[in-house]
Every structure is written in structure tokens, then in C-alpha cells.
Amino acid sequence: MALSSEEELALAQMMAGEAEGEPLLGKRAVLHVALNRVGHPLIRHRHGILDVMKEFDGYRRETSALAQAEALDILRAEMREDREDPTNGAIFFENPDVATSGWFIRNIRNSDKYTSVRIGNHVFYAPK
16 A cells, blocks of 8 residues: 555554554554555545544644654554554454443444454454
8 A cells, every 4th residue: 555645644643642652563553453444344434544544533642753753664664564464454443441432342342243452552353
């Protein structure tokens, strides 16, 4: 998937906002969820990276320039090296220690339609 500069910056902002303080694998996992959502039939806004970014709180969260630069480096390495998705195709994730969405808990976390893997502070959910 080729990304524009605008898409790269949006992904880096989202990664920094969602995964700052996470290990490298956790940051990579957050990135792959965003990439997995593009074009996925279960996702409402799925036409491109910039549409998908609207779904993540971290995209709107203030982050440091250092965190954004680190996220951009990780993103470019992932795209250049075509690394394996550590989430096995996840299209959702949460930090269960702070998640409060009743909809998410009922429809994703407690659903038998998804497999999950924990990486760092996040749990990633892939359709079965």
C-alpha cells in the first residue's frame, strides 16, 4: 500500500496518540489495525487512511514531536520492509484498563466472533 505524505503523518499522529509508551511491538500492532481497517467490510469508514483515522481517539490526542517522529520512523520501516502483522488481522483494539464503551464491551470484547491477542497494554481483536 503506497501512502501519501498526508496519510503517513495522520498514521504517525494516531500511533503516537494511541501507543505512546508502548513497546515497539505494541506500536506496530496499533499501526496494523489502522491498515487492516482500510477496505474491510465490517468497518463503516473504510475508503482510505484518512477516513479510518476518524475512528481513533489517538488521532486527535496531543503528542510530543519526539513521539510523532518515532511513530513515523516505525511506520516507514513497516511499509518498506513489509513486516508481518502482529495482530493476525485485527480491526479493533482497546486498552481494557481504561475502556468504558458499553457497545465495544458487548459487541467486540465479549463476542465469540473475534479472536484476541494482548500486546503491551492493548488487546487486539481479529474477526474469526
